[in-house]
Amino acid sequence: MVSLADNNTIFIGKKPTENYVFSTIMLFTNGAPEVSIKARGMAIKRAVDVAEIVKNRMESMMKTQVSYKEIKIATEKVQREDGESNVSSIDIVLKK
């Protein structure tokens, strides 16, 4: 399964895009009013893909309208062996 916090958040990692799409739709199906999709660095593109696929699929197959409540981008500090470095992050909040 996909990494999942208590508060209806999906953290995007290196698994196939479909895994995260499935988990996000499951959260909505189980009653979540909104789902936050979070990613850093190279996973940012996948987060955008997941959000768009979920939105389009829920509209076309489940006749359920979802919209973007908020899309935030930020910079986070990450500890590496050779010191601290910056990494961009995204947080996409989908709302049913």
Add this chain to the structure above:
Amino acid sequence: MVSLADNNTIFIGKKPTENYVFSTIMLFTNGAPEVSIKARGMAIKRAVDVAEIVKNRMESMMKTQVSYKEIKIATEKVQREDGESNVSSIDIVLKK
């Protein structure tokens, strides 16, 4: 130089991130009230990096506050040799 439309838009491609950072800051320096940073597919991460670097650099070095007026994501159809496929896109509007 970087691909640039009339209306203060930066299209993110495969050049180094710094090229797009420079071009975006130049647009603001030349009087643009806002700049739109657009990307598709693999360039989405770079667009987020460019926006965050521009925002942080203008605040720290130029003491100029910039904020996100709007962040939009969407799906675009692209023609390939083997037919049509979907690609995610992002449009980040920075406002001085």
